[in-house]
Amino acid sequence: MDTPLQDKVVLITGGAKRVGAAICRMLHAGGARLMIHYRTSTGEARALQSELNLRRPQSAAIIQGDLLNVAILSSLVQETIAHFGRLDVLINNASSYYPTELGEIGEAEWEDLMGSNLKAPLLLSQAAAVELRKQHGCIVNITDMHVERPKKGYVVYSIAKAGLVALTKSLALELAPDVRVNAVAPGPVLWPEDNPQFDEVYRQRVVSQTLLKRLGEPEDVARAVRFLTRDAPFVTGQVLAVDGGRSLSL
Template identity: 80%
Template sequence: MDTPQQNKVVLITGGAKRVGAAICRLLHADGINLMIHYRSSADEARALQAELNLQRPDSVAIIQGDLLNLGILPQLIKETVQHFGRLDALINNASSYYPSELGTISESQWEDLMGSNLKAPLFLAQAAAPALRKTRGTIINITDMHVERPKKGYIVYSVAKAGLVTLTKSLAHELAPAVRVNAVAPGPVLWPEDNPQFDEVYRQRVISQTLLKRIGEGDDVAKAVRFLLQDAPFITGHVLAVDGGRSLNL
């Protein structure tokens, strides 16, 4: 059965696992074709590509790249358009996330956290703008509920995500009326992997501070992305919180 989204093309960064993979599965189920970017998660990217192409042949391609290398960013856009013939949406999902304590912050941490969370989304948007104008497409940035209440010990990450919010609003100005630009700001959605800070005591405290008394799933973010992509034609420059109400209770 044809859907309104059939044959539309989305490029998503960091789409091979966790929240990115949830977004891919939900959008693919709606008939969208995907270019899934990954940096080091090659096995996960190939497995997801095979899973989705089994459901709909030739609907998913994958592309590798280090987003800190600005020289490759236009190529990600170019190869997506060459492969599928168009680009309807860019989802800036890829992110580095780890603490940066004042007094120990290094330039390499700054370059990594700012690069993946802010610099790459800007330059990818710049490269994608001509293709998105042709399709009257959209950009969706994945930011963080902590931008207004920065998390202690995460200075550089918090600054980068706050910048991404401003970038979202700036791009909404720059690319209107042809291209809509919005953001999703997740709260406690999936626990970070291999981080001892997020022990059971920490997790229970977070849940107790969250109005809905649970953490979110990847699908919660994916559904917000789908809404902004497909069902929000009069929304641009907006940041949609997906945090179970936690930001109201900090």
């Protein structure tokens, strides 16, 4: 996309809170119209929709769905097009994240982590491909800085996010020259909610390993997504790390 975001239509998964909400606010501020997907965060989704529509009427809609239910994935794309008349950008942001210790990994963990982090992005991208080709749009996947240096105890999550990097590059090949496909790989930006593993000692160690000696903000990730959607017409098949340099010190 070598044009501004004005009136472009964005479908973002997991957009109701945290990093997803920051991406929504930043793209919306640039003129985009948003279809915000959520699974269980109904209150947050409705509040964000109201906030954005107050700024610009009828510019944001919400859609609920479980991405593990592959039967609904194409309908997310279809309903976005039906509501706004087009689709220009797909952002695969939704993600499950939790540890899976070797020896305790079962099919449920595999299906959940692979489903949200890899299967859903693939099938959503496939469902959106025709419309994105028509609009010369783009896809941005949210992966993880740990794909090249897996985090101990997170076997399935690491596999899934590494697969998402491979999917990014594969789709860039498959959808060229009409659709650009890139990824953002965040580092320490927001701590996971309600996970005792990320105590104060762990957090201080992570910050000390980050070259910029601080945590990132959700807006740092959002700026990278905005760059790839709005300001990078000659960039495809790339992964942009937003990790404060931490990946260099692992």
